[in-house]
Amino acid sequence: MEYLTTHLLFNLALLIVLLFLCFMWVKRFKGFQYYKKTALFYCIASIVLCFLFSYRISDSIVLDLRMVPYVIGALYMRFSPILGLLIIFLRAIHGIDYGFYFVLCYYGLFGIISWFISPWFLRQRSNHRILISTCFTILSSISLIIYLEVLDQSYLMFDFFIAFLIVLPIGVAMLSFIIEMIEKYHLLYQQVLKTEKLEAVEQMGAAISHEILNPLTSAIGFTQLLDEESVESRKKIQYLSIIKGELEAAEQVIKDYLTFSKPQIESVEKLNVNEELFRLLKFLEPLANINSVKLLTKFSAKVYLDGDRQKFQQCFINILRNVIESLPNGGDVLIETECTQKNIFIIIKDSGLGMSKSSLKRLGEPYYLTNGKKGTGLGIMVAYSIVRAMGGTIDVKSEIGIGTTFRFSFNRIT
Template sequence: MSIYYKVILFQVLIILFPMFVYHLFFYESDRERRKPHSKLSIILIFILILSMSFPVRFAEGYIYDFRIIPFIISFVYGGTIPGLVTGIILLVYRFIISGDGFYVVLVNYSITCIVLILMKKKLESFQKKNKLLFISIVFWANTFIVMLTLFSKNQSSQISFMLFFYTITWICMMMVVFVIENVNQQMVIREKLQRDEKLNVVSQLAASVAHEVRNPLTSVRGFLQLISDDNNLQEAQRSYIKIALNELDHAQSIINDYLSLAKPNTEEMISINISEEVMKTVGLMKSYSNIQNTTIKTDIQDSLYIKGNKGEIKQVLVNIIKNGIESMGTGGILVVRSFEKEGVIFIKITDSGKGMTKQQLKNLGTPFYTTKEKGTGVGLTISFQLVHAMKGKITVESQPEKGTTFTIQFPSA
């Protein structure tokens, strides 16, 4: 039996060593992993071939290896195409190796493949705990089929070894999942640090130049207003002054945005009726929606309370509602809902506009990023920052040409 344990140990090294190398030296986003030639896919195929090349040979025609680990992991973290590529390589190599049991492997892995493909969308939304549970269920279901096959072929003497081997396999798989989840966590931290660094740069820039720019703008605006009071001005000159004043107001608005980004006013956190604030903001934005020929519908639960700042809540809601109205162009319906569920206040703002791609969603909320031609990319950044400062969070769901839903969550006060 000692020879078996040596081969099992070698199988463990075949699995864990490449995954630790991946953890230490490679950082791939979820999108990059879904490509067939991603670093993770290449490493998993390498692990698959190596583990199948050095199996544990328990008896004539009965071999054990860790092939199921790269097979399942490629589907869960790579997606359908990398998973299918890994599965095809597995079956082809198993056929080349020959020996009894090929058709059992074919049926077993085909069923597993179908289950993993059908669960693809749910898998993408699973957190680590749910992924571990799902992978374990798939793994042990696969193991149960192998056990039934051994019983049907009067190989019950292998059952104890098979259970021992598959327990070690399951432990290794859980370690691989933890390694990849750790890489995911590092990616999130890296992106957060990059975003915070950008915010810090913008904050310093805003703090250093905003007041310097504000003063001359105020002076210019004052003199233009004085000039506009001159009765000797021609109508064309008055229109030019009016345009200049409007542009100065626009510049002032941008400066105010940068000042809000630099130092959001979150000191005064009081209990506020968010239902009333949402209704007031919707009423305020209805005139703008009428100009754009769009309709705002509401479904707002009464007496919902959160800890926050009225001015900042209004600023966030105005930003998101205004963006929703503008994304629909002329026509369309914007729906604003608010409700409480399990101690959390939800505000959902759904438009029927042009929507966004996955890449646009990923960049949403980062400084200077905007999908509008004349946008500064600061409004939503401020909104995300203000909601986060009030212990809330914003999630965004969108599909091109199907609209966008902003969901704001706050703990109930």
């Protein structure tokens, strides 16, 4: 003979497994904004499972662990009307008898009680909520035992006591504890996201304000010099040229920020990758010579991609400038292209100092530079944004003392 306690322990195992699967589903695919919907699905699915694996004592008495998801859903999510109606409906499928009428009265009464105490319950501390939900379950279990005693099921009372006064409360306590842990994880997750967003905003604000204030301060200073009557006309022209250069520098910072925040590809055209790279390498050659860096090339046959010429050049100028400036003692930089039937790969390798794993993770963050100089760190960020806007991907590998390799992948066209 199968004991009720054994049957309910099997029910409890199913409920715990289902809760774990729902939590993983929310965390992996949907995100915590679907938390309440998933909780409702869990409670409904759990009640249905309990009915499917119910324990029938007689034609009118059907026992299972439905009280566990009901208590959890009623107290934590205020689902008592929905779950109560579902239980009554499923019990009606088993038959309209005195057992059905007991369920109707039983869940009607506890549904009203749980509805009114739920707001007070949710204001309690975590440990108190676990204790309250367990005590609530014990009270409901006592009423069930009294009902079974009235029906003269005395030969099974020891099994009933174990099942309803131990298994049922422990089941609610376990699920309550798991839910409290999920709630704490959710709150911690939200705090981490908020902190990361605030940190990014602070870093971006500090970076941009620093880079804009410097040229503006310089421009204001030379503007004040222009007001002096003793300034020669030749110096006025020189001052105006400096002011123009400083304002253009501030404008470039703003343009970089706008490109990063909303990298729009305005004009798409067929680009010869090798020709575009040759053109920008000529532009960067003086900077490479100043830093004692030798630019090497290893290009494959002609390859083409669809993209914005200006944005493409801006992306790789930013990357190569950063690579060149990050070689304090000079060295070699190899720019290589490879292609397959579907993809084009642009590979940039340097023989520099390399980056640690922590530095590699921070690459592309605001105000983080690898060239050891002051700046906004927007150059790499803009490059990353442009690559994403053009449907490409970036893979960066680096080893301390060996160097860093950037690998860009784009869709190839014929």
